[in-house]
Amino acid sequence: MSAKRTERLLTLVIMLLSSRRGFTKEDLFSEIDLYREATSSAAREKLFDRDKAALREQGIPLESFSEDAMFDNDNTVQRYRINAEDYRLGGVSFLPEEYAVLNLAAGVWDQGSLDSAASRALRKLSSRSTDGDVELTPLIQPRITTDAPYWDIVWQALTSRSPLRFPYRAASTGREEVRTIHPWGMGARFGHWYVVGYDTTREAERFFRLSRMTGEPVVLGGTFEVPASFDMNRTLSSLSRTEPDRTAVVAVRPGSCQVLRVRKDTEVTRTGQEWDLLRVPYAASSPMAATIAGLGVNARVEEPQELVTEVARLLDGAYEAAGKAPRDLEITDGVRPAPRRKASSQDHLLRLLDLVPYLLAHPGAEIGETARRFEISESQLTKDLDLLFVSGPRHYPDALMDVNIEDGRIYLSNARDLAEPVKLSMDEACSLIVGLQALQELTGMRDNEAIVSAQTKLSIAAGDAARIGNAVATKLTEDDLDPTLEVLQAALQGGVRIAVDYFVPTRDEITHRLLEPIRIFLHQDTWYLEAWSTEANGLRNFRLDRIQSARLTEEPATAGRDEVSLARTRRTSSPYRAAEADQTVTLVLEPSARWIAAQYNAEAVQELGEDRLAARLRVASSAWIPGLVAGLGGSAAVSAPNAVREETLRWLEAARAHHALT
Template sequence: MSASRTERLLNLLIALLNTTYGLRRSELREKVYHDTSGSDTAFGRMFERDKNDLRQFGFDIEAVTDTGWEDDAATTRYRIGKESNRLPDVQFSPGEWAVLLLASQLWERAALGTAAADALRKLQASSTLADVQLPVGVQPRIRPAGQAFDDLVGAMHSQHPVRFDYLAGSTGQEEQRTVEPWGLGSRFGHWYLTGYDRSRRAARHFRLSRFTGPVTVLNKESYAPPTAFNIREALDQLPELPLRTAVVDVREGRLLALRRRACIASEAVQGTPDAGFERLVLSFRDSDALAEELASYGPDAVAIEPRELVAAVRQRLRGAAAFCAAPVPSYRFSDPTRTPTVRKRTSEDQLKRMLQLVPFLVHNQGLHIREVAARFGITPEELEGDLRILICSGLPGGYPDDLLDIHWEEGHVYITEDLDLKKPVRFTVEEACALLTGLETLNGLPGLAEGGALESVTLKLMAAAGEQGLRAGSLSGPAVGPADSAVLETVRNAVRTTSQLRLVYLSAQRDQVSERDVDPLRLYSLDNTWYFEAYCHSAQGLRNFRLDRVQEVRPNGQPASSHMRPEEGFPAKLFTPNDDDTTVLVQLTRQGAGLADDYYAERVAPLPDGGLVAEIRFGSTAWLPMLVAQHGGAARILEPSDLAQTARNWIEAALTRYGG
């Protein structure tokens, strides 16, 4: 969509909103399009495209015909109702705004993160945003399952079937599936797609981690999902995998995190471990998850039973070895720096933003241009470009009183003529799903449901979303409540009172337990794994600690003694770059490309097969061979060469323990 087309669509929208009787195509062609080409066919195609675009932005275009003239296109009049497509006015208390802010920030990445931000801006344009602060120690996040998640959400809401290659858990064979997607949800630590499998002619569940290729959306086909389908109820019927027992040989004195969950094998377990190893017994449910963990331990752990677990670990290690031995592809970093997950903005984005901008300015008169730009996630220069288009837009004829009247004095923006664009457009399906699913997910956080703000804001949002809100049942997030609420509350109180904590902590990367004094700064989560950021007096810097690896924690009676503050911005980062970090060049396959965002890659070079080469900074590199082994052929190290060789040696040593 070119800039001129953006202006044309905006003028068409204003004209259709500000007519009661309706405007004929000939009037629109002359007064809005200023078209003198003489080709009725070409104009007709352009007009139909523009109508479809306005419908996609949420505007219902009504065609009005006089009795006896139903088949005469020349007499058909077009208009847009002023209220039928608008978001109802809704008011929120400060407590409800705090819950809404949490829900809108829940989606760390993916299209739903953008949709949630758009929905929040629409609410800010219909209700004054109270001056609120997020609750101390409550910053949960959901990390969707890569590009497949975005593709499936888009196909689900537009009701198009999808096709993908899938590794069946029952047979271990890769198969192509064509599915009508009904819903996406998280259970047992995994994302699942539920839909109608056309080849099986039945409803099926598909784990996104078993997708072996990209999702293809069949845009020329459509389907009708079941009425009032609810993914949470569907996944409640999914049985949890049975609890099973694994036998693993572990090098003596190593893998403390694994030992915490295991017990020494009894004499009933046959066989004797090799010298320097101990035989342990583990309880597990998901063999894929345990195989991924055991593969990362390389030669320090060997799966003995059951047979399928041994095969899964061996397969993952062989995949990693094969990828490490593959030729290095040609690549080129085109951008000097990289901002993760930010796609190139389009003219469609600009028009959608301007339709949010006018009602936002109406309800927030006098904000500084820098603050407005920050609210919309753009630069002040981009905002001024939007405003220049808006002040040239208006009713046919272009008289001064028929134009949008926006001006800024000393950087403060005011609008005095809005031409009936003062109310935001109703929620899209994605926007309603993003916020309502976020609110449902927050229900598991301790203390948040107290006071009724979560329940009341959900009811208000459902009423405002209308029909679009009913489709929020197609999406369900993971449980985000912490496994140990006592540890969370201890850390949260220390953050609130700026107190110091004495910590006994198990570092899985260093494979050791240490005691340290820390000044906790904030708590946050990634799916159902909780962390807290703190100034560590032993390391003399900011560190992130997993709550489930805290063995003991207590106040030491001292106030927080550092002047450190949390890293700016939301969400908090798991990895804070330092000047002495090592820059590592990592090649990722299409399936592993999401790791570039997980580790905040500074530059990426796309590859023809959908993979990429990423430049990532790491404070410690000793654990990176574990990362390569863990991902079983989805990641490898290219540079530094000695680190790449260390990873290869690690994997080869592990394979030797499995017979080569």
């Protein structure tokens, strides 16, 4: 980033805020030394145009006007100012418990588009929080991810109210068509992000799943109005999963295939020494066929024939891919770090504009604590303070800020024009408003008074930006999980153990466990319970959708406090725990199966060209790997170790022969 450009932008903001009458360009060029350093008048003009655009891009309300209406279109007599009322955050203050739930709301965003916006919003509101530190450790920890394809582009069209055009493959027909919509809202449900809007071709409101866009969307010119009655929360609630409308008759070996037996409304119509017969409802052939293919020789479809054919196709594809997979592929790239956006002068400017009101609201703030709050190093904070000291109009030295550091504490004065935080931008408002809505949906928090009052005050503080609360929504839990969540929440609050029946797909069995719950967290749209297992005498993670039953006991939880504290304070959560006895398996993934790397927390990945990926997974047992690749039908194959590769080939060969008997 350029410190000179940041200084120039900050000085420009200070000057434009200081006068209701505003300044001409010549006034500004005269007062701000860094404009006079331009090599020519044309370069100076271009520099000023870039700076105006940068301020407006960051939501700073820079106005241009003429004192004489006859010269409105004459740039040479234009005056510029920042309207202080439009610039400053609404005058509300938050109680400690309200600021604590705002912290929780900011924390629900996973690293991505709105994660940094949430941090900026909290910094601004911190100067409006009354004294009294209140920290909440949520027992239920939701996470919202924004890693869906083209999320940022759709967000840009939504917030600017610009039409959007994109190629799209419909699930119902499989055909690819170019669609043009007026995006009214975005929402996340069932593990997917959707955009909702007016389809200009169908002339009706339509849902579109971002992952079904087959190419990069284009933001078009023009604008539109969103119907006053539109509410994304209500619209998202109307979206439902496809209900089962078909039934499969499946023969399964006794005691096996629990994944089919525990499905809702499955019927056991016959039992026998060699085979049980199940009637299993399902909605779509592809996921059902993948499930049955993954069961290998323990299941066989009796009817319908289309499902028989689909299972055979998956097994043939998996076997062919397994034979062609390279042997013992070595990954050399290591783990890819998450991409970090390069900091810009605009980012630096926003931090400085947040820093000034924070320091004025907290006189004597300690350097280390301030640096941590702004997520920068102490040396960077010192540079920021030096920049504040020198920024301002040169001909008015009494207008410069005074910065003093005494005994490691910061004192700032003479900064009246920057004393109030900048109003919340659209993405900042969205991050907290939607975060609070997500928290309020959770079992045990629906009637939380602090959340309700924080929502009300936040809407006032956000002003016009608060409209985003009707345009973005998430639904992180479904009704079928609520009973389990209620039991787990009661156990967490009461500090007692729970007894659960738990389905273990890798061993194809239902086990009985005695657990001491520690927290509930969301990862990749799947809810997990982190608990102390009395049988294993250690921490384990359990998927909530695999808990068949859960009941409270009267036995107190006795897990070690250090383990519990460690688990509760982790910012990021992964359902997979490494152990010394773990082994590694390297898979070759086709484009449609790249999600495996993220879903199973690959410890290393490497691009192979043509959008194929090699991923090395750490697993406690490799017994479930053949079933995984079978269900993927050739989109994944084992490369290493060779013993697992050969075992997978034998497993697939036997499964193909078994299903060929149908």
